[in-house]
Amino acid sequence: MDEFQFKQVIAVRRDLEMGKGKTAVQVAHAAVSAAEEARKRFTNWWETWMREGQCKVAVRVGSEEEIFQLERKSRELRLPLALIRDRGLTQIEPGTTTCLGIGPAPSSVIDTLTGNLSLL
Amino acid sequence: MDEFQFKQVIAVRRDLEMGKGKTAVQVAHAAVSAAEEARKRFTNWWETWMREGQCKVAVRVGSEEEIFQLERKSRELRLPLALIRDRGLTQIEPGTTTCLGIGPAPSSVIDTLTGNLSLL
Numbered sequence: 001m002d003e004f005q006f007k008q009v010i011a012v013r014r015d016l017e018m019g020k021g022k023t024a025v026q027v028a029h030a031a032v033s034a035a036e037e038a039r040k041r042f043t044n045w046w047e048t049w050m051r052e053g054q055c056k057v058a059v060r061v062g063s064e065e066e067i068f069q070l071e072r073k074s075r076e077l078r079l080p081l082a083l084i085r086d087r088g089l090t091q092i093e094p095g096t097t098t099c100l101g102i103g104p105a106p107s108s109v110i111d112t113l114t115g116n117l118s119l120l
Numbered sequence: 121m122d123e124f125q126f127k128q129v130i131a132v133r134r135d136l137e138m139g140k141g142k143t144a145v146q147v148a149h150a151a152v153s154a155a156e157e158a159r160k161r162f163t164n165w166w167e168t169w170m171r172e173g174q175c176k177v178a179v180r181v182g183s184e185e186e187i188f189q190l191e192r193k194s195r196e197l198r199l200p201l202a203l204i205r206d207r208g209l210t211q212i213e214p215g216t217t218t219c220l221g222i223g224p225a226p227s228s229v230i231d232t233l234t235g236n237l238s239l240l
Contacts, residue, residue, distance in 0.1 A: 010144070010145075012144070020140050020143055020144075020240060021178045021180075021239050023140055023143075024130070024143050024144045025130075025176050025177070025178050027144035027145070027147065027148050028130065028144075028147050028148045028150075028151035028152075029151075029176065030148075031148035031149075031152050032148075032151050032152055032155050035152050050156075054149060054153070056145050056148050056149065057145070058141045058144045058145050060141075087173075119141050120140060120141030120144060
């Protein structure tokens, strides 16, 4: 996907074993919230990403600790992000961290954080 | 989920048998695009929905025709929406309609369209 100058990556905990619908909604929360962060703080990134067709990639992580590590690294790079905690009405405990949305941001920057992760 | 005055519903084709990651990314495309429509055209709806915590519900439909029917009904009600066609780089043919995001819009209105659909 080299034609995408900007991308958004959503890292999802696979250890929670959420179903397909639950996973999709959590990823959508992360996508909307991180995109809104970008729209407010990095408007040019957001605009280019929207124009390019909103490249999104969902990747898997194995634990909450991995999510927090990614969050710390993303904050160090000052990237727009959204950490999603579930209300826990279905399937999992309230307050459980389910996923992290990073970007939209330059693909070359995001890849340094998530390029080694497997697709969800 | 009566505490949510506004909601977004994403209708997903189950007949395509997309995997968990593919499904999640398609739903996220619909969520971001429909939310952006709402932000531009129905700013008050969007703001309230964001403040309420972005209620999203993913539901299943069985065919492309069902998606198109929902789209027509949503347009008749002038609801914000986003029909998602996949680039078809993975798993499915290019241009395949995968899902439809409707809203955020008043829950009472959306429920008249999608209240009878099963959760994804």
